[in-house]
Amino acid sequence: MRILVIGAGVAGTALAAMLEGRGHHIKIIERSTDFSKSGYALSLWPLGSRVLIGLGAIEAFRKVAQPLETYHLKNGVGEQINTYDLRALIAPHGDTGTLSRKDLLTLLRHRIVNTPIIMGRSITQLNHLPLETEVTFDDGSVEYFDLVVGADGIHSKTRYLIAGDVPVHETGWGGWVWWAPHGTVPVTDVTEYWGAGRFLGLYPTADQICVFAGGPTSKISQEIAGRRQHVLDHFAALNPTLPSVFDALPFDDQDIFFWKLDDVRSPIWSKGRVVLLGDAATAFLPTAGLGASMALESAAILADELLRVEAKNIPRALSLYEKRHRHRVEHAQTESRHLAKTMLINSTPLAIARDLLMKHYSVENFVAGIMKSLDEPI
Template identity: 45%
Template structure:
């Protein structure tokens, strides 16, 4: 069975690695020029990290992660409200922790290094004739496959070509994301500040702290601030001096700092013919839920499980089962208490 995967993010790379492990193959097309552009942190919980067991990457993950041990929540004035021992709770179910997105991609790539990966290339269009899918790439080349996987993110081109325009849900919020490397904060502390119109999250990574500073786009977005870091710092001043060391590492010129527009998306359908959606292309969660990467890994595992029990002739049935299994998981996760920012 010939498979083309549009998108070499968490879901796409995991699926490629799982396929390769059982002797199958896939071609990956990634619109980014390299994984060097994958410079933000992600959290993995046991439901997703367990997929790494099957890839023989659990020890590598544990070595690369900063484990979740303590979670502390503070109010909008910087005062601590409560602290929780989340490490003991999570350890009952498996490994968890935080690491750079690029690090996880590099780990999974070691399990499918011989598969073609075309950077700077995206799927622009496709035609599914019921027997094969003919794919048109951004470089003008065409290819055919038995199965096209759209793992190309929340603004998926594959999904748009498959089902038409389906707008995502805009929260009106966004966040600046950066890495603070010059801090003596505990390496296992996850800390969040929740205040009216502002949120600050501190997440452990190896040797540093990942910082997420969120607020209404009209208050702190690129247009509102003209990418002036001093205006962002002023917006978060009510949190007090306890976070001054983190904002000291936010440059005055935000031209190179990652801005994340906070929106989510739930596709009504994940499959049509010989084309299927995976990861954020099908179901994109807000960072406040914290499960996006884990859900993408789980979806990749379910897809691989179904593909491992079929061939090209019976592919539609396998994809239908994939959609049923993952739609159930999506609904359960969507009922989690993690809420959108207000």
């Protein structure tokens, strides 16, 4: 089969690794021009890390990922609300761990040997023919494929070309992401501060801590000029207790990433011989930390269907992939939206009530959604 994968992110690279060596001609294109940026931290739950076992990449994952053992929930001024020990419940299902997106992509890329990745390339047009898809690239060249996989992330061009303009689900929140040195929190612990109109998350990887500092976009400005002071002011109640975190906040002349907390749900997952994978099909809010794990799981299911079909029957395989996984993915996305309503609160009285409730929220309730998804057949 002639397969084009659009996007060398988590899902596209994993899929290529699973399909390589089966006699297919696979090509990946990637819009970015290099892989040098660390990006942000990603936590994988066993739904995602189990896929790495199949890829022979679990030992490489253990070397670079920081196991996620304890989760601390604090309020907007740093007082402890609850602490959850996740080990006993999650460990029987597999590994959890936090690593940089760059490290995850590197270990996935090491699983592909013969698949070319063409950097700085995108698509402009897809033409659905009866037995193949005509693809026009942004350099004007045209090629034909039996299968085109749109793994091009939340703002997917492939999705736009097969499903039109799909509205983004907006929470109205966003925030800045940067890296700080280890030291403020134990490396095995994720710590989140849920305030009224503010949210701070500290996610330790093996060698540093990824920081997310957010709030309603009406209060957390995306302006570069004055950014550092603005963030420091917004989190003034926490600055004194977390000096190494806020000292590491880059000055305004340095490039850091503003993350708008939005997601997307595509109404269709495939058209003809073109299929959406990962965030391109269903993107996630970060609230449950499920996006990358679900992207890996979707890649495994798509690969499973594709390994049992010949080129002429690809549309059938795509339909089976969607039937097997779409409901599960959308259910998880709905749960992450519900969680956002609890985590991202503007009003002080509501935040106080939420904190009181969370004080008595058990670890079983806290991970109920993940536990259920680990027990369900796929």
